[in-house]
Amino acid sequence: MSVPLSLLALLSQGPAYGARIKAEFEARTGHAFPLNVGQVYTTLARLERDGLVVPDGGPDDEGRIPYRLTDVGAQQVSTWWESPVDRSEPARDELVMKLALAVATPRVDAQAVIQRQRAAAMSHLQGLTRAKLALTAPGQPPQPASIPTPTTLSDQVVLEHRLYAVEAELRWLDHVEELLHRAGPAPAASAGPAPAATPPSGPPSAAPASPNFARPAPSDTRH
Amino acid sequence: MTEPILQLVDCTRVHGQGETVVRALDGVSVQILPGELVAVMGPSGSGKSTLLNLAGALDLPTSGHVVIENQSTSTLRPDELAALRRRRVGVVFQDLNLIPSLTAAENIGLPLELDGRRVSEARRAAVGALHELGLDELADRYPDQMSGGQQQRVAIARALVGERRLVLADEPTGALDSVTGDGVLAVLRARCDAGAAGLLVTHEARHAGWADRVIYLRDGKVVDEAVAR
Incomplete structure (x- = not known):
């Protein structure tokens, strides 16, 4: 519509x-x-x-x-x-399907799937940030206080939407990784040792991974 | 071949001993070339601050080497380390960056004055640094006469005044709104594009997007790296 x-x-x-x-x-x-x-x-x-x-x-x-x-x-x-735009119906998203399947499919390393996707998303974010810089200050020193023209403002609105979408995706990937981390080894990896009930060996100040970043070592069975 | 401005070679930093030993950084190697901005991400306790302290010669590795413009920090006496920090390294923190009783130009010129330069020479360099960033009108303003974003941009100008080519930024956008924060990062990016080397510690993926490379730390180790396409 x-x-x-x-x-x-x-x-x-x-x-x-x-x-x-x-x-x-x-x-x-x-x-x-x-x-x-x-x-x-x-x-x-x-x-x-x-x-x-x-x-x-x-x-x-x-x-x-x-x-x-x-x-x-x-x-x-x-x-x-x-009227607000109706966003309640989620779009079909290949990444969501892929990751949902990855965490439930034996012999698929969901951690590696996340890691590759995160690297790709971060690269994408970097490219968009460069595009934003070129849009707001093409060939000029940064002048963040400059007032954009209406057309430039529209361009910025669209570009910023893409940036925020990638940022949200990165946060979501980190969160899924943390969920995986807490869930312990997947059934496919059950050849390894069961989760140990030992306290964390990391720094005493180490808080639970932030929502922005959580990447367990493969053998890490904390939480 | 271009020489890196900053090199961390297999750096480990251990705090405490015996049962209380903490490996804050564990065998980390990073190098930053002129023109590069590298972001470091990771949860609390992952080693980001330790890495920043080693990179800024504020701390020394337990093993491994930190080399800043061809000088290994482990081989320097304390007074030489202080001189290295003064001359080669600029740091931008989240806040408490500028001295309230000094104008922007005086704040920027201060590191040069501390290093024995004449006041007039320091002033010239400071005004030049502000001009490069399009901040000429801020020269004679005191911090309380500037917005938070302006203060942070002045702090970046100060971090790279004189011969300094290494800027370390720890969450430099702090509590700034997103547009003002972008302005601060744009300045950092511009300084790196002009030949400086930058190390940006951040929790925000969005901010890391300004970097050429993003390093992920966890439990003191580099566990992932993303490079701009």
Whole structure:
């Protein structure tokens, strides 16, 4: 539903034809969600069918037909701004499936799966941080107090979402690792010694692993 | 081949003895080249602070070597170690970075003055350091006339004034808001891009994202490492 509503939101600022709407949409969403013009016109046709937009006069010299919102369309846009986006249905996520299977599958080293994923996520985070630096200060010394233009701000919103998503993933990986750590050796690794009831051998000040980081040594059977 | 600015070679640091012995750091090797920012992550008690203290010549390894710009800290007398710290190493802490009774320029010039430079020379270097970071207008402000983010950026300027090329940062964004914290890290990143070597201790993956490499410590050992693509 997000693309039709986004197009309606753009049209709430005035009539526009398809190619113009496409360009505006991409510029204002950090170029993260490319559209093709055909998709835009198909969507506009559906919106017209549903009574949310109407052609605003005839075609121009190049045959382009501008569209404008109807009152019902304007109401839809208002409702959209005023309603939270429903995030309660989790997306199908390969990593979640993979890790959930890894911790329950014999002979799969879930620890190693986490470790590889964490390294990849951290590298990704580093790349995004570089992109952010280039976005906010291309070729310039850092000027964090500078005020971004609206378009740059949209780019930042999209990039920061990706950064926070990767950060959340890293935290989640650390947490799953801690869960594994506390669960002790997996059945597949039961050839090794059973968890010992001995106190930790680490530094007395060593607190339980933080949610940010928890990576047990393979033989570590604490907790 | 480029020489590393900081090298820790198979460093172990043991505190206490007998039953109370604690291996705070256990056979850790790290090297940081000019232009590199390396982040260290790990839970409390994993050895991050110990690593930072060894890297800053505030402490010596029980075994192994710490080499800062070709000088092994284990071979230096206490006065030589103090001079090494003064001349080669800058440290940025979470807070308590600047002396309240000195302006930004005086704070930045202080390490140079302590090292025997003239006040005018230290002032010139300080103003130059502020200029490089786009912070010219802060030169004559006292810490209480600056925001937290401005103070931290001044602290980074001070950490790398003069001949210092190694900056050690321990959670330098502290309680700053996320945007201001980004500004502080951007300055640290810029200083490293300009040829300094940085070691950043942090709990935040987001902050570690500014680094070229991320080292994970647990129980005093390096257990994982991530490199920027």
